Amino acid sequence: MKTWNRRTKVLLLTAVMAALLIALYALGALIPDDAVASSIQNAKQPPSWEHPFGTDALGRDLFLRTLKGMAVSMTIGLAASAISAVVAVLVGVCAATGSRRVDACVGWVIDQVMSVPHTVLVILISFALGRGLRGLLVGIAATHWCSLARLIRGEVMQLRSQQYVAVSRKLGRSSGWILVHHLLPHLVPQFFVGLILMFPHAILHEASVSFLGFGLPPEQPAIGIILSESMRYLSAGMWWPAVLPGLALVLIVLLVDKLGDHLRMILDPYSAQE
Amino acid sequence: MALEAQDVYFRYNKKQPWVLEGRSLKLERGERLALFAPSGRGKSTLAMLLAGYLAPTQGQILLDGEPLPSKGVCPVQLIYQHPEKAINPRWRLGRVLEESGSLQEDMLEAFGIERPWLQRFPRELSGGELQRFCVARALLSGAQYLICDEISTMLDVITQAQIWNVVLAEAEKRKLGLLAVTHNRHLAQRICTRMVEL
Amino acid sequence: MNLLEIQDLSVSFRMYGRGLEQTDLQVISGLHLAVRPGEIVAIAGSSGSGKSLLASAILGILPGNAAVYGQMLYKGEELTPQRQQRLRGSEIALVPQSVAYLDPLMKVGPQTGGPAEKRRSLFKRFGLPTQTEQLYPFQLSGGMARRVLVSTALITDAKLIIADEPTPGMSLDQALEALRLFREMADEGKAVLLITHDIDLAFEFADRVAVFYAGTTVETAPASDFKTGPEALRHPYSKALWRALPQNGFTPIEGFQPYAGSLPKGCLFAPRCPYKTEQCIKEVPPVQEVRGGEVRCYHGT
Structure with missing residues (x-):
């Protein structure tokens, strides 16, 4: 058998992880609503072959509910981190190419946003916008761009001082042309890696804010809601609604985080030859 | 018809010492001038000032009596010591040339640029080959003055001779004003009509 | 006896090409070199020749x-990784190429x-x-840093000093002083391996010059031969180098030079050689x- 080199292995692993995530998402999204309808006679059952995660106090299958919740979380997470990443690129590029005052201003805003714990900020924004999907989305998107924006600002600053950019200017190219042709293409890997690494944070924040009751409405099968409900029954000895969906959440977050790491390994020229 | 530095002073900011103090220099079209000095005397800084990459703190750089244009194609082009830094590593070399104008077949021939190179990425070519692209790119833009800042220092002597023979031929053909910054006295004597020591 | 002797040394890098293909880039191939105590051997070649x-x-x-x-033999014994680790910094000292090594x-x-x-x-x-002692590396100018780097190697009691491009950034006087110091070290019985792309310098200060081409030494000859002229040299590449110097004709x-990825099968210089034969x-x-002198050529005379 032909032995695979390291890059092939890493790529393969990344593809498997991505496929797994997509499959989980599709599964969750395809589950019909009546599959998680309540049935009192099945209530409070511990995990079994029929109900791998058991059922909750209303007799809803927790495995299916978790899958469905995960799909909701992933949608929010992806949307929020995509918005965040785009904001980060815009802000970062503006700070790096704009005047000194713009840069100072952006730096100040980033400091302000980062000085408040994310969870508190997400709660405030979500609450101000009337909770629900929209509030949560805006809340998460508005808080996660800061560190990536800083990274991109630094990258653009460094690129702008390159000799080939100076040459381009003397060949009569405009700032806009240089931005599009010389600078932005270098940011593509940063953008994608940043987006994917932001994803687990977004999911965790969504879950925690929903858990605290400031996010999604209770009828949504979100992970945060499931965990929040489970607290009521924990003292009655019902451990499964808290532990199993919680573990599933941790697993997904770790999976996405590893995926981001692998992607960075492949795209980063410093580790690409290892 | 001349490129002129008039009593030029330069420092990066007020806290830093002067890199250049009261330098004047005149380069005519069709003239080949060598700027000969050991390192640390501000040769490269003067080169960058003359090409408009830096603005003098005091004094002025004049092209035919007018200040250098700050926008558009600059008639004074600078070629750096490290060609691999002066070329976007993500661009194929064909695109690098097209950045300054459309390709000219006879130009490729004159510079010893082989056709397949245009499809390659910079890391697939050596310093000497990349330097040809940098010179060709500068000339494609229609430059009237060429500032060569130690362009052959990192090359072996054979490649050095190859590049300079091409540059000298083009300078002759186009009546370029040429300023060669170098620390090699033999090279300066070989390529230039006049020598200035800093 | 040779202090350092290198026989048939090859170094290759495992690199990824486009996509998933992996290739070995041979950057040094079949290199021979000997350094005796008391001499300066210059290695002259263009940047990127290894x-x-x-x-x-x-x-x-080397990277992983x-x-x-x-x-590779040092004092007649194989240079194993363990031995290299023990000797470097004590018996073998490096004058590194850039301030980044501080x-x-x-x-x-x-x-x-x-x-x-x-x-x-x-x-x-x-x-x-x-006061230089009290400064941090970032406070040094290029030339100062270079002199500090040379000092770090000269201060040790190393028997073999490897100087990788020690002089760029120094003024002529400083460069001459550094080379004079190397000369003194050599006269005390140490050996200096001077890596440089400045051939003039190599001719002036070295005892022997090894000419590097595409990752191998094509000729090793007494430095005096290079001053005499092409008729004293053995390899067609060395002769071509001599003729391309600005002071001797400037004719290239x-x-x-072939790439590390696509080296010719036979003599590395064959594609450019005027005397090449089938062999x-x-x-x-x-x-x-x-x-x-030593030469890697069928037609060396």
């Missing part, structure tokens, strides 16, 4: 994706090491003010002794 990698190979500090074949968080004085008196006298000879031969294209010529 000179600096040779220094890393001798010291055992490099593979080394062939034999620890940015450590003051120059302690970083230079050695007894304080020796350090001061070295600094004095190089025209470095005593055609063509390019040169097919087989790598062996190293031959010709008139007190």
Whole structure:
């Protein structure tokens, strides 16, 4: 058998992880609503072959509910981190190419946003916008761009001082042309890696804010809601609604985080030859 | 018809010492001038000032009596010591040339640029080959003055001779004003009509 | 006896090409070199011909994706990785190529090491003010940093000093002073391996010059031969180098040095050689002794 080199292995692993995530998402999204309808006679059952995660106090299958919740979380997470990443690129590029005052201003805003714990900020924004999907989305998107924006600002600053950019200017190219042709293409890997690494944070924040009751409405099968409900029954000895969906959440977050790491390994020229 | 530095002073900011103090220099079209000095005397800084990459703190750089244009194609082009830094590593070399104008077949021939190179990425070519692209790119833009800042220092002597023979031929053909910054006295004597020591 | 002897050394890097293909880039191939105590051997060649990698190979500090074949002997014994680790910094010292080799968080004085008196006298000879010891590397100018780097190697009691491009950035006087110091070290019985792309310098200060081409030494000859002219040289590439110097004609031969990825099968210089024959294209010529020098050419005279 032909032995695979390291890059092939890493790529393969990344593809498997991505496929797994997509499959989980599709599964969750395809589950019909009546599959998680309540049935009192099945209530409070511990995990079994029929109900791998058991059922909750209303007799809803927790495995299916978790899958469905995960799909909701992933949608929010992806949307929020995509918005965040785009904001980060815009802000970062503006700070790096704009005047000194713009840069100072952006730096100040980033400091302000980062000085408040994310969870508190997400709660405030979500609450101000009337909770629900929209509030949560805006809340998460508005808080996660800061560190990536800083990274991109630094990258653009460094690129702008390159000799080939100076040459381009003397060949009569405009700032806009240089931005599009010389600078932005270098940011593509940063953008994608940043987006994917932001994803687990977004999911965790969504879950925690929903858990605290400031996010999604209770009828949504979100992970945060499931965990929040489970607290009521924990003292009655019902451990499964808290532990199993919680573990599933941790697993997904770790999976996405590893995926981001692998992607960075492949795209980063410093580790690409290892 | 001349490129002129008039009593030029330069420092990066007020806290830093002067890199250049009261330098004047005149380069005519069709003239080949060598700027000969050991390192640390501000040769490269003067080169960058003359090409408009830096603005003098005091004094002025004049092209035919007018200040250098700050926008558009600059008639004074600078070629750096490290060609691999002066070329976007993500661009194929064909695109690098097209950045300054459309390709000219006879130009490729004159510079010893082989056709397949245009499809390659910079890391697939050596310093000497990349330097040809940098010179060709500068000339494609229609430059009237060429500032060569130690362009052959990192090359072996054979490649050095190859590049300079091409540059000298083009300078002759186009009546370029040429300023060669170098620390090699033999090279300066070989390529230039006049020598200035800093 | 040779202090350092290198036989048939090859170094290749495992690199990824486009997509998933992996190739071995051979950057040094079939290299022979000997350094005796009391002499300066210059290695002259263009940037990218693998000179600096040779220094890393001798010291055992190549990156992880490099593979080394062939034999390296120090004092007649094999240079194993363990031995390299023990010897580097004590018996074999490196004058590195750039300031990046200095620890940015450590003051120059302690970083230079050695007894304080020796350090001061070295600094004095190089025209470095005593306060230099109290500076951090980022506060040094290019030329100062270069002199500090040379000092770090000269301060040790190393028997073999490998200087990787030690002079760029120095003024002519400083460069001459550094080379004079190397000369003194050699006269005391140490050996200096001077890696440089400045051939003029190599001719002037070295005892022997090894000409590097595409990752191998094509000719090793007494430095005096290079001053005499092409008729004293053995390899067609050395002759071409001589003729291309600005002071001797400035006439280049055609063509390019081959890439590490696509080396010719036979003699590495064959594609550009005016004297090439069928044999040169097919087989790598062996190293031959010709008139007190070594040459890797079938037609070396």
